[in-house]
Amino acid sequence: MTGERLDDRASAPPAVETLVAALAGFWSQRRCVQLPALDRPIAAATFAPHTFLRLRSPRPWRIARLQEVQRPARAFGAAFRGAVGNARRLEYQVAIHPALRAADRLLIKSLRTLGLELARHQFELREHRLETNLVGVSGVGWKAFLDGVPVARLSFLVRLGECSLTPPTVEIVYLLERLAAVSPLASARAVAVAGTEREAWLAVQRAQADRELARYWLEVVDPVATRQRLDEADREAERCLERSLIWPAYERVLESAHLLEILRARDLESEDWEVRAERCRRRALECAQRWFDREKAGAQTNEHANGYANEYPNVYSNECPNGEIGIEGSPRPGAGGMRDG
Amino acid sequence: MAELLLEVRTGGYPLGPLPNATRELKDQLVRRLRDAGLVARQSAVAWGPRRMTVILRGLPEVSASGTSALAQVASAVEAAAAAVEWPEAYRNELGATPWPRPVTGVLALFDGAVVPATVGGIAAGASTVGHPTLSPRRFRALDGDDYGRKLAERGIEVRPAERSRRLTQLFESAAESAGGRVLPDPDLVESLAHGCEIPGVVVGTIEPELDLPRELIQACCRRHLRALVVVQGERVVAFVTAIDRPDDPEGRVRRGTQCWLATQLTALARQYREDQRVPLAERAERVASRVSDPALGSFGARVERSIRLAAGLCADLECERHEAETVARALRLLHADRGCGVVREMPELQGVVGGLLARTEGLPETVWQAIYDAGSGGLTRVLPRGRAAQVVALADRLDALTAIVAGSAESQASPQVVELADRVVGVLVEAGLPIDLDLAGGRAVRLHPELGARAAEALASVRRVLASALVRVLRRQGFAAEEIRAVLAADVGRQLPLIVERLRGLRSLRAEPELRAVAQAARRLVDILHEAPESVLDVALLVEDAEKDLYVLLPKLRRALEGSMLAGRYREWLGMMATLAGAVDRFFREVLVRDEVDSLRLNRLALLQSAQRPFAQHVRLAELVTQPSGSGISAATSP
Numbered sequence: 001m002t003g004e005r006l007d008d009r010a011s012a013p014p015a016v017e018t019l020v021a022a023l024a025g026f027w028s029q030r031r032c033v034q035l036p037a038l039d040r041p042i043a044a045a046t047f048a049p050h051t052f053l054r055l056r057s058p059r060p061w062r063i064a065r066l067q068e069v070q071r072p073a074r075a076f077g078a079a080f081r082g083a084v085g086n087a088r089r090l091e092y093q094v095a096i097h098p099a100l101r102a103a104d105r106l107l108i109k110s111l112r113t114l115g116l117e118l119a120r121h122q123f124e125l126r127e128h129r130l131e132t133n134l135v136g137v138s139g140v141g142w143k144a145f146l147d148g149v150p151v152a153r154l155s156f157l158v159r160l161g162e163c164s165l166t167p168p169t170v171e172i173v174y175l176l177e178r179l180a181a182v183s184p185l186a187s188a189r190a191v192a193v194a195g196t197e198r199e200a201w202l203a204v205q206r207a208q209a210d211r212e213l214a215r216y217w218l219e220v221v222d223p224v225a226t227r228q229r230l231d232e233a234d235r236e237a238e239r240c241l242e243r244s245l246i247w248p249a250y251e252r253v254l255e256s257a258h259l260l261e262i263l264r265a266r267d268l269e270s271e272d273w274e275v276r277a278e279r280c281r282r283r284a285l286e287c288a289q290r291w292f293d294r295e296k297a298g299a300q301t302n303e304h305a306n307g308y309a310n311e312y313p314n315v316y317s318n319e320c321p322n323g324e325i326g327i328e329g330s331p332r333p334g335a336g337g338m339r340d341g
Numbered sequence: 342m343a344e345l346l347l348e349v350r351t352g353g354y355p356l357g358p359l360p361n362a363t364r365e366l367k368d369q370l371v372r373r374l375r376d377a378g379l380v381a382r383q384s385a386v387a388w389g390p391r392r393m394t395v396i397l398r399g400l401p402e403v404s405a406s407g408t409s410a411l412a413q414v415a416s417a418v419e420a421a422a423a424a425v426e427w428p429e430a431y432r433n434e435l436g437a438t439p440w441p442r443p444v445t446g447v448l449a450l451f452d453g454a455v456v457p458a459t460v461g462g463i464a465a466g467a468s469t470v471g472h473p474t475l476s477p478r479r480f481r482a483l484d485g486d487d488y489g490r491k492l493a494e495r496g497i498e499v500r501p502a503e504r505s506r507r508l509t510q511l512f513e514s515a516a517e518s519a520g521g522r523v524l525p526d527p528d529l530v531e532s533l534a535h536g537c538e539i540p541g542v543v544v545g546t547i548e549p550e551l552d553l554p555r556e557l558i559q560a561c562c563r564r565h566l567r568a569l570v571v572v573q574g575e576r577v578v579a580f581v582t583a584i585d586r587p588d589d590p591e592g593r594v595r596r597g598t599q600c601w602l603a604t605q606l607t608a609l610a611r612q613y614r615e616d617q618r619v620p621l622a623e624r625a626e627r628v629a630s631r632v633s634d635p636a637l638g639s640f641g642a643r644v645e646r647s648i649r650l651a652a653g654l655c656a657d658l659e660c661e662r663h664e665a666e667t668v669a670r671a672l673r674l675l676h677a678d679r680g681c682g683v684v685r686e687m688p689e690l691q692g693v694v695g696g697l698l699a700r701t702e703g704l705p706e707t708v709w710q711a712i713y714d715a716g717s718g719g720l721t722r723v724l725p726r727g728r729a730a731q732v733v734a735l736a737d738r739l740d741a742l743t744a745i746v747a748g749s750a751e752s753q754a755s756p757q758v759v760e761l762a763d764r765v766v767g768v769l770v771e772a773g774l775p776i777d778l779d780l781a782g783g784r785a786v787r788l789h790p791e792l793g794a795r796a797a798e799a800l801a802s803v804r805r806v807l808a809s810a811l812v813r814v815l816r817r818q819g820f821a822a823e824e825i826r827a828v829l830a831a832d833v834g835r836q837l838p839l840i841v842e843r844l845r846g847l848r849s850l851r852a853e854p855e856l857r858a859v860a861q862a863a864r865r866l867v868d869i870l871h872e873a874p875e876s877v878l879d880v881a882l883l884v885e886d887a888e889k890d891l892y893v894l895l896p897k898l899r900r901a902l903e904g905s906m907l908a909g910r911y912r913e914w915l916g917m918m919a920t921l922a923g924a925v926d927r928f929f930r931e932v933l934v935r936d937e938v939d940s941l942r943l944n945r946l947a948l949l950q951s952a953q954r955p956f957a958q959h960v961r962l963a964e965l966v967t968q969p970s971g972s973g974i975s976a977a978t979s980p
Binding site for chain 2: 073099101102103104105108118119120121122123124125126127140141142146147148149150154156181182274
């Protein structure tokens with residue numbers, strides 16, 4: 001099998017990087033600030049503190065970032081075949097608050113910048129509901145399928161725990177390895193290496209590292225020690241919150257969420273698992289609430305209460321590029337007319 | 342006469358509630374315009390993945406006050422859109438209008454003029470768009486006909502029924518060319534028809550070396566591709582699915598879809614092989630302490646309760662000992678597959694996977710079939726094969742239903758409870774099992790000693806839920822609402838086979854002209870005896886010939902009526918009832934019921950009360966009335 005030659009992810013980056021560069025250019029033009037990836041395992045880019053802690057922000061903000069996500073509970077395919085690409089994958093995330101009404105059109109435009117002539121493909125938006133029980137975010141939107149392959153997700157994030165997010169944030173997540181298999185920008189090189197398009201498809205996703213990580217989750221991780229680490233992470237989160245260190249507290253929550261996913265992958269869910277999952281969710285929501293309170297206070301005193309915003313001041317933007325209409329329906333500065341037709 | 346054309350677009354609608362929401366938009370619009378004095382003569386609806394369209398024709402151009410009706414139409418459009426009730430799961434906070442996805446465009450024309458209305462934060466205009474990638478440019482529509490014509494020029498078929506018909510044809514011919522036949526899945530075809538505007542088809546092959554049961558491949562195709570499978574015998578050889586474009590340029594869609602499916606199926610095959618390594622009995626022990634729903638308790642507790650409930654059902658059905666043992670064995674393994682990776686990935690296969698694993702382990706056919714058929718997944722059979730399998734399905738569902746309803750009164754109308762109740766009653770009705778619904782509900786409630794004093798309340802709730810399910814199931818069997826009311830209100834007992842038999846009997850009489858006269862007599866009796874006091878008949882007070890004759894006829898007919906009904910001789914029964922109805926009619930013609938003399942009046946009411954019994958005993962005939970056209974019976978008093 002030619003795909004076996006691609007024994008780690010190092011073979012894929014040139015292709016994926018091309019996509020990332022194209023997407024970064026597209027979204028930068030739309031005033032999205034390029035942020036760094038989080039250097040710890042998370043199950044979805046939505047969970048990253050860059051997004052999660054800012055969901056209830058009273059100010060407009062726009063970010064774009066690359067993120068590797070890990071899903072131990074979906075590791076089985078990766079462990080035994082490496083072809084599913086669900087256990088560990090690269091996501092390019094764009095989040096815009098408040099959401100733009102025609103975000104689906106922007107998604108289509110962005111795919112065109114990847115060299116895709118959509119009129120020659122089957123492009124489809126299928127209904128999708130985002131439910132993230134471990135951190136309590138939910139959203140509605142679509143999964144984008146290109147030639148039958150899911151390549152992106154577009155979600156209007158509408159709830160955080162019991163709290164309605166009004167106006168919502170819109171999040172677009174590109175699944176880079178899958179896009180790499182269909183985008184002419186990326187797949188030409190992969191095809192050259194693998195021989196056929198089909199083999200390229202499999203090769204891009206068949207990574208030795210994925211298989212090893214999946215075996216680790218499924219066979220090596222000690223459940224007892226994992227539960228102890230869970231408790232320790234929760235205690236640390238609590239200590240951080242006592243000192244108003246919200247970001248690190250939330251990072252501990254993410255660690256808990258990851259460990260819970262590993263237990264789920266090992267088929268070790270129990271009543272105890274549900275209790276711990278609920279504790280994780282409550283802690284995440286507490287972090288979001290505390291961050292929101294701090295931002296509100298910062299906005300009132302016209303100061304950014306957290307150093308992060310000072311480091312990336314452009315995250316917060318009060319301007320909307322021409323022609324874009326906010327989801328809340330109120331005219332925004334620079335927005336085009338609201339009348340249809 | 343004017344026409345209103347309304348189209349509301351989003352990036353993509355949720356397909357499940359789309360048809361009903363479109364119809365509701367039309368109904369709301371018609372109602373609100375009618376309230377404003379604007380009555381539409383014709384209406385039409387259409388929908389597609391990104392648009393819902395309503396056309397009303399024959400509207401007056403001016404309002405009652407003589408001014409243009411445009412302003413009234415605008416307020417009706419806004420109010421109608423705001424009043425559309427999307428199901429709870431699809432509501433969100435995306436804007437002022439409770440639309441499930443952001444509205445991206447509105448086309449609203451009344452008599453050719455743009456309606457000054459705003460829907461979901463977007464002001465209406467005179468233009469629309471075609472397919473998002475094939476014909477995305479805006480174009481103006483002049484009226485409904487022009488709208489349909491211009492969409493058709495872009496290859497868009499707005500009529501969902503036509504799309505469904507075309508897709509079915511395309512699937513069949515594609516399957517034929519692949520050398521097999523499509524396994525029918527009407528729900529999926531309908532969903533695919535809602536999800537495309539330009540019906541096209543893609544067919545792909547499935548690698549023969551995959552050692553997977555048909556059910557798993559079918560579920561995988563359905564879930565990941567929304568595809569139907571093509572089979573040769575039991576072997577799946579290909580898949581077919583819809584695409585929202587007329588062609589597959591350069592075979593891209595086929596290749597992409599095929600590759601995507603190949604990755605899913607290969608992972609599924611590995612997973613299934615892994616699942617086969619652990620025996621089902623061991624899996625059952627592993628999941629025993631697991632809780633999927635706090636209201637139901639652990640799977641271990643569920644199994645214990647179900648086994649006790651099934652023992653009672655087996656006793657009612659006078660099952661053989663080996664049947665009862667099969668039931669208990671299957672129930673012990675019923676939830677074992679919940680720990681399997683395949684079921685975690687695809688919960689709709691719960692039960693099916695357990696059954697397949699049990700078959701692989703060499704368990705008896707009756708046991709693996711019972712597990713296979715009784716699973717809670719969506720792919721399980723409607724009617725389990727064999728009585729043991731039916732008891733397994735009944736015990737598991739009835740126990741789950743009882744636990745949920747007893748735990749929370751609010752849960753009675755929840756989709757989960759409705760589904761469970763429909764499944765319980767559906768199995769009973771289709772299998773014709775002589776089980777009393779009320780008694781079975783009582784057995785299930787007694788298995789929850791923790792209810793204590795709340796047991797009676799819980800039992801009442803369970804009975805209510807099952808009674809509602811009975812009506813739904815009978816409706817799905819094709820019985821009319823008034824027939825069901827007529828039979829359930831009579832003294833039939835709670836044994837479902839008898840109820841169904843009685844309904845079939847009544848159905849066989851629908852075309853008989855006598856039924857109309859009999860139903861009218863029954864209705865007349867109900868009306869006159871409404872709130873009449875219970876009286877004792879005194880033969881000496883019978884004065885008129887008509888009342889004497891009725892009195893003589895009643896005892897003669899009573900036993901014969903009973904005999905013919907119980908023997909299933911329905912026409913004979915109807916003939917006798919027609920005789921009785923004739924006597925009742927004559928009584929009403931010749932006898933003054935509301936006589937001034939109290940004793941005579943009360944005696945006549947007593948005679949009528951006696952005459953009324955046959956009209957309500959086996960079938961409550963007053964629930965049936967005749968249509969003026971004489972075409973049979975139709976809904977009774979409800980508006």
